[in-house]
Amino acid sequence: MNMNGKTALVTGANSGLGKALALALARDGWRVGLVARNVERGAAAIAEIRAATGNTDLHLFIADFTDQIAIRQLAVAVCDQFEYLHLLINNAATAYSERRLTSDGIECTFAVNHLAPFLLTHLLLERLKTSAPARIVTVGTRMNTALDFTDLNWERRRYRMMQAYGQAKLGNLHFTFELARRLNGSGVTANCVFPGIFNSNLGGTDGAQNWFWKSIAVLFGWALPTPERAAQRVLFVATDSTFAEISGMYLGNHHQLLKAPAQARNAQINRQLWRISETLTGILPAAPSPLRQLRL
Helix, strand or coil: CCCCCCEEEEECCCCHHHHHHHHHHHHCCCEEEEEECCHHHHHHHHHHHHHHHCCCCEEEEECCCCCHHHHHHHHHHHHHHCCCCCEEEECCCCCCCCCCECCCCCEHHHHHHHHHHHHHHHHHHHHHHHCCCEEEEEECCCCCCCCCCCCCCCCCCCCCHHHHHHHHHHHHHHHHHHHHHHHCCCCEEEEEECCCCCCCCCCHHHHHHCHHHHHHHHHHHHHCCCHHHHHHHHHHHHHCHHHCCCCCCEECHHHCECCCCHHHHCHHHHHHHHHHHHHHCCCCCCCCCCCCCCCC
């Protein structure tokens, strides 16, 4: 099918913002790959989007973003399925009410919200470059915080859910700014978009521990914008010709340029986090205790 000749991959696409993004792209004739953690929910999302749009060129990929082996397998499957990839939307994110570690010994919020999109993007970069012009859009947040490079794994501090979430999502900005610098002249752009506050199921992967997000949805969900409305901010940056050659931006409502926290505006720190991320994802050989040894 692929009515407009373009292919997109959306992570966290079985519900909420991710599903709204996938549906909008499918409606516009894109071939869309939907990344989900659960087969049944992913298949249900594809069936719903197919019924709503008539687009049958939809493809389900399954990956647990706490598992780096699964992310590597995902990248292989995407490259096997898609000869071209014109758009990657790093949307998947979650929050955990208590500290927990991945099988690699990495704190889960940092692993899912920062390291997973870092690794997946790295593994798909060559496919994106050969498909240029192409775009990478990472869904960010707007919290005035800073990464604690002396304790990225929350081993010395008392774990706080929103602080851990905010710091991990700040990694998206560090990543986007350094990625855009590295991609300059490649035909691939990289931008970060804050979709605003909307009625989401953030924390849905945390099972019974997502009481905070459920409470927010019950108390204030009626007053919050829908995921479909929030998706419009992301879609404009992802598809509109205005952003064909714009890269390295942090954008919000009405596509206004947002001021990133001071730490993310430091190019040296952006490169530092990039090197740490390369080590933690196995892109570079492991360094001694990469989660604790670095002080800026």
